[in-house]
Amino acid sequence: MSTIFPTALTPNSTFAITAPSSGVPTSLHSRIHKAKNQLEKLGKHVIIGDTVWTQKAARSSSAESRAAELMSYLTAPEIDAIMPPWGGELLVQVLAKLDWDKLASSKPKWLIGYSDTSTLLCSYTLQTNIATAHATNFFDLHMEALDETTKEWHKVLSAPSRKNFVQNSSPMYQSSWDKLFKQGDAAGFDLDSKTQWKSTAGESLSFTGRLIGGCLNTLTTIAGTKYAPIKKWRDSFEEDTIIYLEWADWKTAEAYRNLWHLKEHGWFDQASGVLLGRPARSTPSEDYTAEQMIHEFADEIGLPIVYDADIGHMPPQLTMINGALAAVSYHDGSGTLTYLE
Structure with a gap:
């Protein structure tokens, strides 16, 4: 289908x-x-x-x-x-x-x-x-x-065909919303930090699949319920999936527990890779950092993870179309998302 x-x-x-x-x-x-x-x-x-x-x-x-x-x-x-x-x-x-x-x-x-x-x-x-x-x-x-990264939402959804449409990682991102809400009507995001995508699998990698994902804080709630029939959906096509997620306001251990929850409900089965956004307002659990957790989780699920990507609560963000076939490529701190249909 x-x-x-x-x-x-x-x-x-x-x-x-x-x-x-x-x-x-x-x-x-x-x-x-x-x-x-x-x-x-x-x-x-x-x-x-x-x-x-x-x-x-x-x-x-x-x-x-x-x-x-x-x-x-x-x-x-x-x-x-x-x-x-x-x-x-x-x-x-x-x-x-x-x-x-x-x-x-x-x-x-x-x-x-x-x-x-x-x-x-x-x-x-x-x-x-x-x-x-x-x-x-x-x-x-x-x-x-x-x-330019944010504005691409309209270009992506207005394109007669998204085949070979490429989105690149942003040059800079916004690390906090504090200034934006205090300064009144803003001219744009307060892009104050250099964007650097990271990977659990070396300096270069790529994977292809149908995109599905969103905010881990809320998706973990519907995982395993009739409102998130991911196995039935995944079985309706031949391609692998790419799971993309982001979260906010969690300590590292809480983020891990919720990733584990998705794993136990089969979200990472038949996936080719995982794309994680920058965690927002998140802190280590004691000395357990997000980076350590992500590398451990990649080993646990046996999939490459690209993380600190342009997704979620620390803008700007790419336009991720759930259900679309896409390729994620990563090299030396930068990345691309290319639609294949």
Whole structure:
């Protein structure tokens, strides 16, 4: 079975902004308006749902209202893409309230975002075989001068064919969000640190497979449930997989435990390699560092791991299309992601 790709974005595409996890507090509403304006400059039509404007008890609204708004956009034929404002904590509450049979037969549309949004993206791809895009969040689009790596989300999803489309590792990354939220409406990310991808398998390597992954903090919750049927999905095609993951706010041992959890549920079976993003706000467990843990885990699963890649909570990040066949190449601190279809 082949992956189903939504239609490429055009200047006339319609975007729906909805908050199946966290909404946006009143103090930041101005940035939502700015993000809408920036998206409209690309020619898009933008609809913003009611859930975006509210936030209480670590969610935008009740699970019922979040699911209803999301379903209405996912099944509306006039909608071409859906972007939550950002992630959050409680998207899992929505999964059981979606009509997955109806979604599988509805017009495919791009789901775009990261963090807790990847809970929806990954589950949607695994259950429907429709591609989704792990990429920048809608909230980040309020910036007027996004870097070239971030801006590629639109190029990737607008391409009539992504075959041989190459994304390169960024030159610099943002090590903290503190300055960005304090300085007001930012011209772009505070790219203050040199990007250096790393590898557990020498100075050069490459691997090929169908991409699947997202935020480990939330994906570990759905692993082993009916909302993440990775074995059934993986068995529907011949190629290997590439598992990509990132996490935030964990000590090293906690990150290991959650990687172990995925391993026990077969996520790394029939994979050709693993791509890990830069851990955000994470610290060693005593003297147990993330680097040591990653090398040990690579030995444990018998796969090469490329890590500190441009994925996740320390932007910028590549646009990772769940379900797409791709090749990851690494050499001496730099890397590329090349789509093969």
